[in-house]
Amino acid sequence: MKTTIKAGIIGTGKATGIAMAHLRGYLTAEDVEFIGAYNRDPEGTRAWLRDSGLSEDLCYEDVDALIRDADVISICTPNFAHVEYVKKCLEAGTHVLCEKPLCRATEDWDAAGISACPEGVVGMMDFNYRQLPGLRALHEKLASGELGRVYTIRLAMGAPRLANEAVPLEWRFRRSLSGTGAVGDFGSHALDMLCYLLGMEIPQLIAPAARKSTFIRERMYNGDMKPVENDDMFAVQAGLPGGGTLQLELCRLGVVQNGLELVAEHGMATFDLMKPDRLTLRPRETNAGYGKPQEILPDPRGIWKDPSGLPSPYIACAENVHKFVDLVREGKRPDTDLSYGYAILKTIEELDDAAVEG
Numbered sequence: 001m002k003t004t005i006k007a008g009i010i011g012t013g014k015a016t017g018i019a020m021a022h023l024r025g026y027l028t029a030e031d032v033e034f035i036g037a038y039n040r041d042p043e044g045t046r047a048w049l050r051d052s053g054l055s056e057d058l059c060y061e062d063v064d065a066l067i068r069d070a071d072v073i074s075i076c077t078p079n080f081a082h083v084e085y086v087k088k089c090l091e092a093g094t095h096v097l098c099e100k101p102l103c104r105a106t107e108d109w110d111a112a113g114i115s116a117c118p119e120g121v122v123g124m125m126d127f128n129y130r131q132l133p134g135l136r137a138l139h140e141k142l143a144s145g146e147l148g149r150v151y152t153i154r155l156a157m158g159a160p161r162l163a164n165e166a167v168p169l170e171w172r173f174r175r176s177l178s179g180t181g182a183v184g185d186f187g188s189h190a191l192d193m194l195c196y197l198l199g200m201e202i203p204q205l206i207a208p209a210a211r212k213s214t215f216i217r218e219r220m221y222n223g224d225m226k227p228v229e230n231d232d233m234f235a236v237q238a239g240l241p242g243g244g245t246l247q248l249e250l251c252r253l254g255v256v257q258n259g260l261e262l263v264a265e266h267g268m269a270t271f272d273l274m275k276p277d278r279l280t281l282r283p284r285e286t287n288a289g290y291g292k293p294q295e296i297l298p299d300p301r302g303i304w305k306d307p308s309g310l311p312s313p314y315i316a317c318a319e320n321v322h323k324f325v326d327l328v329r330e331g332k333r334p335d336t337d338l339s340y341g342y343a344i345l346k347t348i349e350e351l352d353d354a355a356v357e358g
Contacts (some may be wrong), residue, residue: 005325006179008070009037010063010085011077012048012098017075018099020125021314023052025321026074032325035070038063067092072328074126074321079184080104080177082106083112086338088125095122095323100188102341103180107351111341117338124324124334125341127192128317131243132276133298138262138269141199141281149263150198150244155261157186157273157276159252161218169221173228180352182231183212186250187351191344192336197239202236202343206239210355215253236351276312 012019012047019037026034036058039045043179046056060066067073067088072095075085082103089096102125103109117123129135141147171177174234178184191203212231236248249255255257258273268282279298282290327334 003031005032005071005328006035006069007072007074007325008034008035009074009076010039010058010066012037012045013076018046018314018317019074021128021317022074022076022097022162022321024314025125026317026325028318029325030321033245034058034067035061038066045274060128064088064092067094070094070099072325073254075099078171078177079179080108080171083108083114084194087112087114090117090121090123093118093121095124095324095328096246097124097126097127097321098338098340098341100192100344100347101179101184102338102345104177106346108343109345113336120331122332122334123338124129124225124345125338126317126320127189128313128320129189129193129198129273130336131271131319131323132271132312132317134271134276134279134296135193135196135260137298138271138277139294140258141269142197142264143199147262147267147269149242150240151263152247153194153197153240153244153260153262154247154249155190155193155259156249156251156255157258158182158192158249158251158253158255159186159189163253165216165219167219167227168229169219173219173230175229178230181212181214181228181232181234182250182252182287183234183352183355184345185252185350187234187248187348188344190248190250194246195344197262201243202340203347204241205236205347205351206241208236208238208351208354210236210351211232211358212352212355213358228269228291230308231352231355234351234355234357273310273312277317290343 009019023088027034031297037045038060042061044058049056049058073089075098171191213233218225233251238246240246260271263271266284270280281294284290
């Protein structure tokens with residue numbers, strides 16, 4: 001018989017609702033008991049619990065008590081608070097699943113003196129796009145060698161919520177709280193997807209050229225207009241190991257189509273993030289061009305059959321929570337551990353430092 005795992009969430013959020021996806025994962029995982037949530041605003045936590053159909057009694061007002069009581073913790077706070085809570089979890093021997101990016105800046109992580117997870121403790125990043133069925137199918141085709149050498153990859157990611165100038169100056173617009181902007185938010189996922197597809201342990205970009213822009217330069221804060229301190233849009237062109245090329249378009253004001261296009265020796269592939277359960281492939285035979293598009297529908301697993309109404313990235317997050325719980329039970333190190341999260345963040349900072357403004 002499996003031992004019941006006790007789960008908690010730190011950070012219940014107000015804007016994107018990612019904590020709801022983590023909660024969905026724990027509530028649908030086998031032999032997991034959700035024991036409570038903590039946020040610095042207890043009333044906000046109680047409201048979040050009510051909205052989730054749970055008892056207000058699951059509100060913890062002492063984060064250390066929640067970490068002590070739980071076996072696993074999801075950290076869904078703003079970027080600047082990640083280091084504090086990850087460190088508390090590791091010191092308590094509590095397994096931790098951290099939202100991306102790892103933290104506001106690598107200097108924060110270094111200053112905290114976190115070197116590695118203690119023996120037997122799982123520390124994992126929530127790079128949930130790996131759970132999207134269409135992306136998994138593309139990963140398998142590349143890993144098997146079916147598509148051969150990769151020529152080009154073009155990846156666009158964004159969301160339109162922040163195109164509204166009336167959205168106030170949230171923490172994510174302030175470099176002191178968020179670090180970077182679009183490149184940290186969407187670039188974290190983009191770089192992870194790249195590593196996942198190409199089998200890279202850490203990002204390897206050859207001679208990258210980057211450009212960043214802030215289009216909405218001021219937003220309202222406490223009755224006054226204040227400057228936005230990081231990027232709305234970030235674009236990258238770079239070489240890839242093996243001679244291929246990469247184009248990234250990351251925009252928190254929106255993109256026309258979220259997705260990935262890949263051209264390889266034996267096929268072209270298109271993955272639409274709005275249709276995550278499928279992959280479109282145009283195979284190429286020797287001494288011939290690329291054929292007609294074929295739609296591949298991988299068998300959806302587990303939570304993908306659940307009609308919860310969550311957006312697809314959130315369903316992927318819930319499934320990633322299941323994977324996290326499984327790794328905890330098995331005592332295995334995740335591919336996307338905290339040191340991998342550090343490598344992703346370091347690459348983001350290097351791109352941001354080198355980017356041309358405007």
